[in-house]
Amino acid sequence: MNHLWNRSLATQLIAFTLAALIISQALTFLISWKEHSEALDAAAKSEFLSRARTLTRLVETVPPEYQKQALLASETRDSRFWVTDREAEDPAAWRLTAAAEFSRPLENFVDLVRIFQDGSARTQIPDAKRVAASNGGEGWRVPMQSLWALPQPIKYVYFDGSRGYGLVIKVDDRTWLNAAFYMRQTGGWWTSTSLASLSLTALILALLGVFFASRISRPLRHLATSAEALGRGENLPPLSEEGPEEVRRTAEAFNKMQGRLHRFLEDRTKMLAAIGHDLRTPLTTLRLRTEFVQDQEIQRKMLSTIDELQGMTEAAISFARGESTEEETRDIDLEALVGSICDDQSDLGKPVSFVEGVKMTYRCRPDGLRRAVRNLVENAVRYGGEARVFIRHTAATIDIVVEDRGPGIPDLMKEKVFTPFFRLEASRNRDTGGIGLGLSIARAAARQHGGDISFLTGDGGMQAVLSLPRDGRVETPAVPKGHDWKSLRGSIGLRAPNLAEKPTKPRTQH
Ligand SMILES: Nc1ncnc2c1ncn2[C@@H]1O[C@H](COP(=O)(O)OP(=O)(O)OP(=O)(O)O)[C@@H](O)[C@H]1O
Ligand SMILES: [Mg+2]
Incomplete structure (x- = not known):
């Protein structure tokens, strides 16, 4: 998972964008939700109060036989109105009566929401048990003068927590108007519509993320x-x-x-x-x-x-x-290139042998590489008596190995021999000694390919290793069994030098 996360720019960009979207949505919801529900509550209550005031005046003027019809005509899904000839005294009993009133179907109300949409908007009936259990100790209260402002006395009570409340208004000595309001439970924030819109926004953002990430990552x-x-x-x-x-x-x-x-x-x-x-x-x-x-x-x-x-x-x-x-880089057969250098040298009568391995195409500068290998082969013949050459495949490199049977280069001198015009004391006094530029040239060529040259000194000889990065390979034929470094040596009957150290990894050129 962590691997995948670190891997792709697109994944990170999409994850960040979606996280930002969800956090911002949640924050917006938190900030606006309370305000929003308070505003709705206030609007619904003020609408209900105004209706109660109108109906009080209406009941006052309309003869009793018309009162009931007039009240039924004024009911909505959230409000119920009825008249009694006595004042309600017990708030608990009144709460239950109010709850029961809501189960009465509306007579004249046309519920478009219910007709055209799902049934979620239908009248909600307060649960009698819950109504009975809640608001236990609360009695009747009297609203502020500024809220009512009619001469008729009024009292109110809450039911089912604060979702419902009711008014009892004394119209005259024999008429009491009862009004109940029950706030519908509106769907939470995670309604199917809001989830669908969030998913759609997330999808659009993710697609945009992929587009932008690829725009950035392609040139990278x-x-x-x-x-x-x-x-x-x-x-x-x-x-x-x-x-x-x-x-x-x-x-x-x-x-x-x-x-x-x-x-x-x-x-x-x-x-x-x-x-x-x-x-x-x-x-x-x-x-x-x-x-x-x-x-x-x-x-x-x-x-x-x-x-x-x-x-x-x-x-x-x-x-x-x-x-x-x-020199331009070209795809060449590396085995053929190294083999031809060895053939040239042995044609000149020098003791050079090449152990053929797997045919492999490599992208390189053939002339530079040829010059480098030739220098190593010449050195092996000059200072080590003979040269055995082969190509070895390792996990990270392709090594051109040149073995000899000479005394090798002392550890302290292994870096020094790459200095231009530097020669070891022994070779200076010999007629065979060269100028001292061969290894500098060979290393320059190896490094130009992103590789390097290192030496391994064993008991019976030395290996000069020119390592090249595997990245330069153009195709990767499978290495047949018996062609690894050990079996190669065995196949030509070389005595295995007791190698004291491992070849160094190629250094990348800066
Ligand atoms: N296979 C080897 N065994 C022992 N010593 C070596 C070997 N290869 C190189 N050297 C030492 O490293 C020195 C530097 O080698 P380099 O190839 O740079 O120069 P050179 O062979 O002396 O001259 P040039 O290659 O320029 O004709 C050599 O003089 C020799 O002393
Ligand atoms: Mg040389």
Whole structure:
């Protein structure tokens, strides 16, 4: 439930809107209901009092034989009128008489509500038992002068709580007008009509919520996908700047950031290329000047240093050139790409083997990835005697693993070897040693794909692991049994290095 709640913008928006609707309806009801029922009560009572006054005058003037008809003609669903020749004394007995009067059907009243709608509006008859039980100690009262204002004496009493009340008016010594009013129970707030209208409003709001949420979340989803792809180093078309103001500005900011990031990379590689290029001329001049050195031994050493410098400069230039060329991402068969690098190397007579796994399409920059894997393979051959290469699938990554049988890289140096032009002492003294740029280039390429390179040193060798995020996979064929990392090793009869640590997770590029 919590998962679902956190998940979707539409769910949250609809829940908030509906909660707001229900709370506001309830508050409105609470505030207005009391006022409303008081106003209705006052209106009904004043109508009843006015009618009682009119009827008092009428009874006073009409001969007794017409009085009953005149009173019946004036009754409504909520009021009853009758005359007696004696004054009612006992309030309890009068209450029961009044309740009984309400069970008498109306003679001339046309109840349109009852005819055209359901029967809920028909006369409500006070329950005799309830009437008898309530208002026990209450006696007759006399209304204020301002309410009555007729010379005829009057007294009143409540019945059935305060829902009903009745008047007894002395018209003359032998005529008493009795009037009873019983307030109908109006349906509560939760009538079927109000519930239907609330449901309809809720439905409309929910539909609007879905519409607005999708308007907001669609560009946000694009933004998330684009940010993910940018992290993997893909070149993306700018995001469309649509939707509400805030979302539009976020997309705008993302587009600007992408532009700046590209410009920053471009400037950096251009600068590197320029430095490398500018160093060429003074190096050539130096080489010419060594001609004038008399001592053969010193001249040889100077030329060797200049060669080394020149090599580094050339490497820096080609590195910069490689980085500055914007390679597009493409879907390629990763197994085929790694396999072809291994084939090329073994064709050159190097001890490189590739263990084929599952064919898999991956979205990447093939040239950059090829350069990175080639560097790892060359290093394994150079410093570890041989290279065994395979692709391993883990829960979060796709690892290109290059194994060798060499001494490996000491733990303290595992980060340092990625520094440009850095080489371990052992490789410096050997003829096989390179410039020291290979791993920097390889890591740059891996990070451009949202991945990284790490080393695992075991008893009998080292693994260089180039991990790539699984997100770049284009299709996911099932890994057949026997192709996991352990069985791969077993199948080619490698001795299992006692791996001291686990491969690090790929770092996403910032
Ligand atoms: N498989 C390995 N086993 C032991 N040491 C290694 C291995 N791979 C790299 N190194 C060490 O890390 C250093 C840096 O490697 P890197 O590939 O960056 O440079 P390089 O191989 O010396 O030169 P380049 O690759 O530029 O021709 C190497 O000089 C070597 O000392
Ligand atoms: Mg190298």
